[in-house]
Amino acid sequence: MSMDAVFRALADPARRRLLDRLRARNGQTLGELCEGESMTRQAVTKHLAVLEAANLVATERRGREKRHYLNPLPIQEIAERWIGRYERARLAALTELKRTLEETRDE
Numbered sequence: 001m002s003m004d005a006v007f008r009a010l011a012d013p014a015r016r017r018l019l020d021r022l023r024a025r026n027g028q029t030l031g032e033l034c035e036g037e038s039m040t041r042q043a044v045t046k047h048l049a050v051l052e053a054a055n056l057v058a059t060e061r062r063g064r065e066k067r068h069y070l071n072p073l074p075i076q077e078i079a080e081r082w083i084g085r086y087e088r089a090r091l092a093a094l095t096e097l098k099r100t101l102e103e104t105r106d107e
Contacts, residue, residue, distance in 0.1 A: 002054075003074075003077070003078060003081075005053060005054040005055075006054045006055070006056065006074045006075070006078060007078075008050070008054070009050050009051050009053070009054035009056055010054075010056075010075075012047065012050075014037075014039060014043075014047055015047045015050060015051055017037075018033060018044070018047055018048065018051065018057075019051065019056060019057075019070060021033060022057065022068060022069065022070040023070050023072075026069050026070055027060075027067045027068070027069055028067065028068055029065050029066065029067060029068070030044065030045065030048070030066065030068070033048070033068065048068060054074060055071055055073070055074050056070070056071055056074055056075070057069065057070065057071060058071045
C-alpha cells in the first residue's frame, strides 16, 4: 500500500463522504451506499474501487451481496508518521477546544 494512493483517495470529497458513511455504519452494500448520493451507481463503484486500491475499504461477499467495510489502518499509519505520541494529548485538547467553540457558535 502506498501513502500516495491513500492521499489521492482521500483528496476527493465524494470518497471522504463514502468513508464517513462506512464509519457511521460499516458493512454496507453498493445499493445502500448509493442511497442519498447525487452520483450514479457507476460513479460510486469507481470511487469504491479507488478506496479499495488504497486499502481504505475492504469487501466481503455474502452470497450475492458484496459488503464494504472501512479499513482505518492506512489513515492511522499516516497519523503515526506525522504525529508523535507526545503530541497526541495536546492535539486532542486542541481538537476538543475547537469542537466546543464551533458548537457554541452554532447555538
